[in-house]
Structure formats: structure tokens, C-alpha cells
Amino acid sequence: MSRGNTGVTAQAVHAEACPVREVLDRVAGKWSVQILVAAAHGPIRFTELERSIDGISRRMLTLTLRNLERDGLVTRTVHPTVPPKVEYELTTVARELHVTLLSLTDWAERHRVTIAESRAAYDDRHRPEPLDA
Amino acid sequence: MSRGNTGVTAQAVHAEACPVREVLDRVAGKWSVQILVAAAHGPIRFTELERSIDGISRRMLTLTLRNLERDGLVTRTVHPTVPPKVEYELTTVARELHVTLLSLTDWAERHRVTIAESRAAYDDRHRPEPLDA
DNA sequence: CTGTATCCCTAACGATACTG
DNA sequence: CAGTATCGTTAGGGATACAG
DSSP: OOOOOSSOOHHHHHHHHOHHHHHHHHHOTTTHHHHHHHTTTSOEEHHHHHHHSTTOOHHHHHHHHHHHHHTTSEEEEEEOOSSOEEEEEEOHHHHHHHHHHHHHHHHHHHHHHHHHHHHHHHHHHTOSOOOOO | OOOOOSSOOHHHHHHHHOHHHHHHHHHOTTTHHHHHHHTTTSOEEHHHHHHHSTTOOHHHHHHHHHHHHHTTSEEEEEEOOSSOEEEEEEOHHHHHHHHHHHHHHHHHHHHHHHHHHHHHHHHHHTOSOOOOO
């Protein structure tokens, strides 16, 4: 995701100094978590992922999988058959993360309504213009 | 972050259908987690945050704080003094998240080396060009 | 001290057509 | 089936100057 740099960027330097961000870059991205969750139940094929993750494009599925593979979070196994069959599976490292991810989504479930209300209230307070005329 | 839409976007529709992404949007962003962590020990002032979070710009600190406030994850208290004093504090909802966040950063700490190696190995395997001549 | 307002750049993403 | 390649859009973010 950050190849092709001409030199050492401020980002890179900072990443070195900041483990916190380093993690999140791995789990952030629009689709990583959903892929991790979808693959949690065992080996899963490319098309199965594509179908089970609603709204993802082929391109993003590929890109995200490549990044996860690069970070050692998923393995990619190509079966030399015809038609081709490729299976993705979580590594043990990723499976450890999975527990935390569940904790995250659980937190979300529990508070999503509250947060939604908070948002609505905030947006209400900060409306377009007072305009009392 | 997504105001000013002219209509119901695909994103919005999807967010409604997908709680998973909904959470992460709240915690993603480049600085949210670091702010949440920095504010975990009690009320903290704007400038203190700015100093404790290395590399953050004033703009992003403000923006991220506003979003966290909007979602009800931090409270903003203005003390009408001169010079002004503003304190940010985590809400109970956010404090629950904090535990999970620690779990995340802990995971990162434990695997950061492995992941870094995985990356290096991957990049090595997928070098510029074989070019055996 | 605690922010806004601008400008600008880049990475991330989406759509779609093509391929081994 | 499992991807690339290409093109276009936009949202996130950095730098900096200004303001209550």
C-alpha cells in the first residue's frame, strides 16, 4: 500500500516510532476486518469472500487480501486445477486478533444506538444556521 | 465527516446494513485511537493532547476531537476563563472501548516484529524484476 | 490558549473491461 | 475461477496563516 516511495517519508519515520498507528494501519482500511471475520471459520475461496462481503469490489478484495497476506495475517493457497481454486485462511497471528475484533464489534453492537443518537443530537445542535428571523 | 451529501449515497445505505464497518469508522482515522488513549487518564487539555500525540496537526486534532464528541465518545468542557481552557474527557462508552483498544495495541506489540518480518519477506519474494541476466 | 479557514496533495476506493 | 489493468473520483490529511 505504500510502495513506490522515492525516499523516507515523514509517514514512514513516524510509523517506526509509533506502534499504535502501525497496528491500526493493518486493521484499518475499509475491508480488512470484514475479510478477517469472513475467513475466521476456515479456508475460504475468493468468490466466496466476494459473495459474503456485501459491496466489496473485486479490485479491493484482491488488494486487501494481498496486504493481509503480506502482513502474514492470511495464507493464500493455489490449487493447480482447472478451473483454478484459491483458498485463503487466517494465520494463527490473525486468529489471535479475531478475539479482539469480536470484542470490538461487540462493543459496537452494544452502543450503536446510543452513538447514533449522539450523532443525531450533535447534528441537531449544530444545524445549518440559527436564522431566527 | 460525511455531511453535505446531496442524497442517500451507497456508503450510507451500506453503513446501515453493516455495523462492522460502522464501528471501525468510529475508531479508524489516523488519530482517533491515540486521542482516546491519551485521554484515558482523565480530563486533558487541547494543548496537552497536541503535545502528547507526536506528529498530529492542530487541524486534525480539532477535527478528530469533534468527531469523537459527535459520537459521544468524549465530552468537551469549556471553562470561560481568559485565556480559554478546554478540557476533553472520555465518556463511559469510550472507556469501555478503551479495554478493547488495549487488547488491540497489546496484540500489536506482541506481533509487530513477526509482521514486520513477514512484510520484508513478502517484499523480497515480490521484488522489482527477476532479471537473472 | 483554542481553535478556523484555505489550499493542495495523495492514498484509497469504485467501476469496469480484459485475461490466464 | 481468480484475478489484472486502467481510469476517474473523493475523502483524509498536512502546512500554514489567521482569529476570538
